[in-house]
Amino acid sequence: MPRKVLIESAPESRRDADIQVEVTLALRPRRDQTRAHGGSVLTPASRPRIPRITRLMALAIKLQDMVDRSEVRDYADLARVGHVTRARMSQIMNLTLLAPDIQESVLLPGATLHGITERSLREITMFTQWEKQRRTYLKHLS
Numbered sequence: 342m343p344r345k346v347l348i349e350s351a352p353e354s355r356r357d358a359d360i361q362v363e364v365t366l367a368l369r370p371r372r373d374q375t376r377a378h379g380g381s382v383l384t385p386a387s388r389p390r391i392p393r394i395t396r397l398m399a400l401a402i403k404l405q406d407m408v409d410r411s412e413v414r415d416y417a418d419l420a421r422v423g424h425v426t427r428a429r430m431s432q433i434m435n436l437t438l439l440a441p442d443i444q445e446s447v448l449l450p451g452a453t454l455h456g457i458t459e460r461s462l463r464e465i466t467m468f469t470q471w472e473k474q475r476r477t478y479l480k481h482l483s
Contacts, residue, residue: 440471
């Protein structure tokens, strides 16, 4: 928490005159300059890039957990809070319908996701049988 110090200095005889205010703030490192274990500063260019589909998969799992714990009523509430359409929220949440091993492979750090896009995963979620999902997923990987 920043430390604030207010100093009011005005001559006693001139109370209606200008007031000088000094504020001292303790500065924190910028969010994009978090320290690594070795003490060096990580720049956005030196951080490993997390694929977009991985971030969306993690988001879908987190949001589904919020719905399951009744923190939000339904997907429509999530859409309102997230400032997206209900259709877009349904697209994101449908990622939770993927077979667990597909979800895991999308979430694994360093996973090879060449050729796998959100759109291709949405097509895979149309299959209700996990075996069909797995076959289609493997086709997209090659």
